Amino acid sequence: MSELLFEIGIEEIPAGYIQPALQFLEQAVCKQFEALGLRCGQVRTVGTPRRLTLAVADLQTRQPDRRVEHTGPAKKAGFDADGNPSRAALGFARSRGVAVEDLQVTATPKGEYLVAVEDIKGLETKALLPEILAGLIRDLPFPKSMRWGRGQISFARPILWLLALYGGEVVDFSIEETKSGAVTRGHRFMAPAEITVTGFEDYLERLRQHSVLADPVERRAAVIAEVSRVVRERAGGEGAEPVLDEKLVDQVTFLVEIPWGVCGSFDEKFLELPEEVLITSMREHQKYFPVTDSDGKLLPLFVAVNNTRIADRELAVNGHQRVLRARLEDGLFFFHQDRKKTLADRRQDLAGIIFQNKLGTVLEKSERIAALAAELAR
Known part of the structure; x- marks a missing residue:
C-alpha cells in the first residue's frame, strides 16, 4: 500500500470552477480504481485558484490476479x-x-x-497510473474551457506544471509539453520558487511555508480569522463586527491562496442608501465584507481580502475605497433620482408599456385589477 499525490498546476481559474472540479477528481478516481480492482484508503482533494490536488492513501501496489x-x-x-x-x-x-x-x-x-x-495476471499500479492521471485531466469538465499554444487538449486554463508521486516516486507521463515531476510551486508573487515534495503532508506543510494554504477548510478558517482581525484593529474594540455571509466566505476562500485583509471606509453620506443597496454593492459586486456595530447597524467600513500581501497597506486600502466609492456614487445618484417621483407620479408612465397586444397597456391592466379588487371587496 502506497500514497498517491497528484497536483495539476494551472493559471488562475474562476472560483466557481474549483469545488466541482475537486468533486469530479475524487469521484472519477474512485470509479477508476474500483473498475481496475484496486483497493485504497482515504481519498482527499484540496485546491486553490492555481492548483487542483488529489491525494489517495494506502493505494494497492498491484492489481489482484x-x-x-x-x-x-x-x-x-x-x-x-x-x-x-x-x-x-x-x-x-x-x-x-x-x-x-x-x-x-x-x-x-x-x-x-x-x-x-x-x-x-494483475498489473503493477505504477504502470496503470500514467493513463489514469492523464485521463482525469482530459475528462475534467468545466463550464468553459480553452486551448493554448499548439496543443489540442482543452482545459479551464493553461496547465503550467504536473506533480505526480506514487510511493514517493514520480509517475512519469506528459500532457502536451508539460511533463510530470516531484515539484510544485509556491505563491505566484510572495514565494514563486519551485518546491520538491515527498508526500501529501509534506506537500501541505511546504506550501504553508511558501504562502499557500492548499486545504480549503484551513483557508476558509484563515479568511474568517483575517477578516475579524482587521476589523478589531480598525475599530479599536468599539463593538464592530464583520458580516460573515457564508456564501461570500466560500467565494473568497476560492479567490485566494492565502488571505490578507484590509479594512477600508467610505463616506458616511452613503449610509443614506438602503442597507440592501450598500450590502449588494460591497458583497455581490466587490466581494467585500460589510461591518456593523453591536446593534447590527451598518458602519461606514468594509473588509477586502487580497490574495497578496502588499507592503504599502495604505495603497491597497485606497485602491479598494476608490472602486467602492464609484459604485456607491452611482447608487446614491439613482436613489435620489428615484425619490424625485412618487409611485403615483409613475402611474401614468405605465401607459407607454404594452402588456399584451390585444389586452392594452400595463396601465389598463392595473385599472382592470383595481376594478376587480373593488368588486370582490363589496
Whole structure:
C-alpha cells in the first residue's frame, strides 16, 4: 500500500470552477480504481485558484490476479455424438487462445455451455497510473474551457506544471509539453520558487511555508480569522463586527491562496442608501465584507481580502475605497433620482408599456385589477 499525490498546476481559474472540479477528481478516481480492482484508503482533494490536488492513501501496489470465464456455444452444439469438437467449438477455442481440450463445461439455467477459463495476471499500479492521471485531466469538465499554444487538449486554463508521486516516486507521463515531476510551486508573487515534495503532508506543510494554504477548510478558517482581525484593529474594540455571509466566505476562500485583509471606509453620506443597496454593492459586486456595530447597524467600513500581501497597506486600502466609492456614487445618484417621483407620479408612465397586444397597456391592466379588487371587496 502506497500514497498517491497528484497536483495539476494551472493559471488562475474562476472560483466557481474549483469545488466541482475537486468533486469530479475524487469521484472519477474512485470509479477508476474500483473498475481496475484496486483497493485504497482515504481519498482527499484540496485546491486553490492555481492548483487542483488529489491525494489517495494506502493505494494497492498491484492489481489482484483474476480468473475470467468466457462463455461459448452450448455443449450440444460444440461436440457431436462421438465427442468430436464441432466447428463452433474449434472457432471458440481459437478466439480465446486455448486448446479445444481445455474448454470446460458449465451448467446454466439455459443448459450446459462451453467455457474458456482465462487467468489474468494483475498489473503493477505504477504502470496503470500514467493513463489514469492523464485521463482525469482530459475528462475534467468545466463550464468553459480553452486551448493554448499548439496543443489540442482543452482545459479551464493553461496547465503550467504536473506533480505526480506514487510511493514517493514520480509517475512519469506528459500532457502536451508539460511533463510530470516531484515539484510544485509556491505563491505566484510572495514565494514563486519551485518546491520538491515527498508526500501529501509534506506537500501541505511546504506550501504553508511558501504562502499557500492548499486545504480549503484551513483557508476558509484563515479568511474568517483575517477578516475579524482587521476589523478589531480598525475599530479599536468599539463593538464592530464583520458580516460573515457564508456564501461570500466560500467565494473568497476560492479567490485566494492565502488571505490578507484590509479594512477600508467610505463616506458616511452613503449610509443614506438602503442597507440592501450598500450590502449588494460591497458583497455581490466587490466581494467585500460589510461591518456593523453591536446593534447590527451598518458602519461606514468594509473588509477586502487580497490574495497578496502588499507592503504599502495604505495603497491597497485606497485602491479598494476608490472602486467602492464609484459604485456607491452611482447608487446614491439613482436613489435620489428615484425619490424625485412618487409611485403615483409613475402611474401614468405605465401607459407607454404594452402588456399584451390585444389586452392594452400595463396601465389598463392595473385599472382592470383595481376594478376587480373593488368588486370582490363589496
